[in-house]
Amino acid sequence: MAMSAASLLDTFRVLSSFDPPRGALRGAPWEAYVDWAIVQGLAPLAAYNLEYRLGAGNAPEWARDKLLSIYQGSVNDNVMKLVNFKRIVGALEGRKLVLMGPASFADTLYPHVGFRPVPELQMLMKRLDVEGFAGFLANHEFVPEPDTENSGATKVVSDGRTVILLYSDVLGPRRREQAAGILERAKPMRVYGPSLFRPDLEDAVLLTAMEHARQGYAVPWVSFIDLRELVTGAKWMGGVYSRPLDVPALLSRAAEWRLERALYTSLSIVTRLFPETAPAATAALPPLRRATRELLDRTVVGPVCTPGQTSALKGMERVRRLLTGQ
Template sequence: MAPSLLDTFRVLSSFDPPKGSLRDAPWEEYVDWAIAQGLAPLAAYNLEYRLAGADSPEWARDRLLSIYSGSVNDNVMKLVNLKQIVDELEGRKLLVMGAAAFAEAIYPHVGFRPVLDIQMLVRRVDVEGFSGYLSQHHFKPEKDESNSGAARVLSDGRTAIYLFADALGPDRREEVQGIFDRAKPWKVYGPSIFRPDLEDMVLLLVLEHARQGYQVPWLSFVDLRELVTGSTSMGSVYSRPLDMAALKERAKAWRLERALYTSLSIIERLFPETAAAVEASRPPLRRATRELLNRLVVEPVSVPGSHGVLRGADRLRRLLTGQ
């Protein structure tokens, strides 16, 4: 039987792809979709260096490989630029989230995970001060076109930096303070740069999924897969088993139990090998709630190539983020 789009995705998004032929995979559909979903760099590397081409068409490999080359160069430029900007900054506690944190911590090669922008969690009192500091490095305020919820967006024309404050809302500042208290230093970027602890990073990623109504690139589900399974391909701050009790306790305090259930259920469908880790991490919900989330979010989002917007997306966002 010819590999489906989902089969092809699973093979080419693996850090240890199974050997075999992908000659009859749906390449016309997969290539454009994978590029749009941020999956092309990892797929290109797997095809070229792990699977000896897997009988894939040359045109598909060429297109994916060009994206991989560009991703490597772009990531290095953005991360080196970030280091140069913050390396000597002292007296702050700034948390790097999202792609910039993931590219080096959970992916075997920095080029596998495109870094389109840099997301940082800062204390509300540091928004103006750090924005002013960035302005000395040619960063200017920009409109938040993606409706990310960031307190400030700045760009130097090459890299956008999103500054988030009160990430859980003004009523849960104590929980946000806990994120800062548990954060781990990222010394290579200087004394002011930190990364959220593993359980906090999982929940911050889940929060992003929910706020975007699960209209996120599928690469984000690869991020979550690696966080939930302990980033076993690496030896980083995220390479350890999840503290399941702490994860569930924080999800309840952050009012993210529904979103955590939803995101975990999606990665279980996409990556069956995560079933044991997902089952242990999934928060307890009423059966009716589980069935509703499965029908309205998990099932439609888990279909590759779907371009539809979830019905009642705004209402779902409020439901999933406890608003």
């Protein structure tokens, strides 16, 4: 029996794998995939897989060239941002600054730092440290900018090349005690000096789910790869996130942070996109009412898992409030 052509979802799964199967991209929809993958932050990893793991995977030359140029740009951009950041903060002492999100994941979840685009740096700190750290960055040409993305950051600064979002009440003003717990549990990032830390594994999962919910799940699909690796213990890396989830701790914090619905939704999306994650992800699902699960599956999980969708979900503001406990 003849094999069917690869769908857009099949192509995504193959090219987002850290161990892609050979011969699975016959008839792949390159016209639909390439531009969509670039927007979704998937191009660097896809380009590497095509060129170095799949023998180009029968992709047309134009698709390879376009993806490869994004890969090379991502490597250069990440190195520029992160090396410059290390130069600035490496000697800073006496602070506890937590690097969150893409910059924290690029070197702990991905086999190459260039695979995970880092559009900006996200940092969590005590509220009293925000102005002091912003002042420190001002000595390195970082100036305040408006929070045009409505990220919830306490302050946003930029030197014209790198945007840094400074967070204090990352969980909202009513959950400062829980936010303080993130700082207390954070793990050292010695490569960036004595003052830099990254979130503990369970906190990283919840912060990722919270970001998904706050953005109405209109997030780059590379973020679902982040969550895939967090949930499955970053087995390719042997680093701080390379361990099984502490499910009781995760569910307890999800309840305290009122993020159980967001956690359910993000884990359910990852399970649908990457069926191999089902054992770990399903074990970490919060115990929601059946009606709530069905609502989230129908209004969020299903639509989000359709690749190629470029617009936010209809009525997402109402669902966003539901997901974030507002």
